[in-house]
Amino acid sequence: MNKNVQNSPILGNKAPSFYAITTNGNFNFPDDFKGKWVIFFSHPADFTPVCTTEIASFAALQNEFKELNTEIMGLSIENNSTHLAWLKEIEEKISFHNYNGQKIKFPLIADSKGDIAALYGMFQPENGNTKAFRSVFFIDPQGIIRAILHYPETTGRNFGEIKRIIQALQITDAYNVSTPADWQPGEEVFLSTYQTYPQAYSKGYTQTVTTRFS
Numbered sequence: 001m002n003k004n005v006q007n008s009p010i011l012g013n014k015a016p017s018f019y020a021i022t023t024n025g026n027f028n029f030p031d032d033f034k035g036k037w038v039i040f041f042s043h044p045a046d047f048t049p050v051c052t053t054e055i056a057s058f059a060a061l062q063n064e065f066k067e068l069n070t071e072i073m074g075l076s077i078e079n080n081s082t083h084l085a086w087l088k089e090i091e092e093k094i095s096f097h098n099y100n101g102q103k104i105k106f107p108l109i110a111d112s113k114g115d116i117a118a119l120y121g122m123f124q125p126e127n128g129n130t131k132a133f134r135s136v137f138f139i140d141p142q143g144i145i146r147a148i149l150h151y152p153e154t155t156g157r158n159f160g161e162i163k164r165i166i167q168a169l170q171i172t173d174a175y176n177v178s179t180p181a182d183w184q185p186g187e188e189v190f191l192s193t194y195q196t197y198p199q200a201y202s203k204g205y206t207q208t209v210t211t212r213f214s
Contacts, residue, residue, distance in 0.1 A: 011147065013144070013145050014143055015144065016119040017029060018115075020073075020110075023080060024107035033143075037069055037140055038137075038139040039138060040073050040120070042117060043076050045077075050153075052090060052096075055108075056094050056096040056097070057099065057159045058072055059103075072106035073109060075132065077117060078110060079112045090104065117132045133150050134155070134157060135149065136157065147169065149161075167185050168183060171185070178190040
């Protein structure tokens with residue numbers, strides 16, 4: 001199999017299904033996540049500095065994502081025992097921004113053969129099938145890929161943006177609106193071309209100001 005990012009699924013695709021061995025037990029995806037939003041991310045390697053700050057950052061936000069009906073799951077080309085040892089070290093020794101030893105509740109997938117990473121086109125071509133991109137797939141409750149981010153190995157992810165994307169997708173689905181550049185929850189949104197203000201409010205939209213773009 002040619003394991004590289006050119007095989008990556010695209011927006012609007014059904015998320016490829018797989019069976020996973022993880023730090024939280026085994027599961028079938030997406031069947032075991034029905035009705036949930038999912039942030040599925042990959043990282044290049046365990047016990048590395050940038051990846052450690054990212055796991056800590058996800059852990060600091062994991063309860064906020066739960067409130068958004070969103071599950072987190074990570075992946076790297078490692079075995080489960082390595083994952084478990086790394087998570088234990090993070091919980092016991094790492095303090096970073098808002099992370100101070102909170103229990104890491106989300107699963108890390110042990111994709112030691114790279115089969116799942118190949119399904120999602122997560123490989124860095126220059127590294128063959130041994131190291132994954134910093135990829136993030138945003139998958140909706142119907143199992144559809146709604147957004148994708150790829151970061152280089154040297155650049156840590158923006159976790160405020162990851163949360164903002166989930167919030168924007170959810171408000172779009174709930175109220176048939178679009179979000180402008182740099183939008184944050186509570187700010188103005190655009191009504192769809194055929195939607196009136198009363199129609200938006202009738203769906204439960206509670207912000208006092210919306211904006212029509214024409």
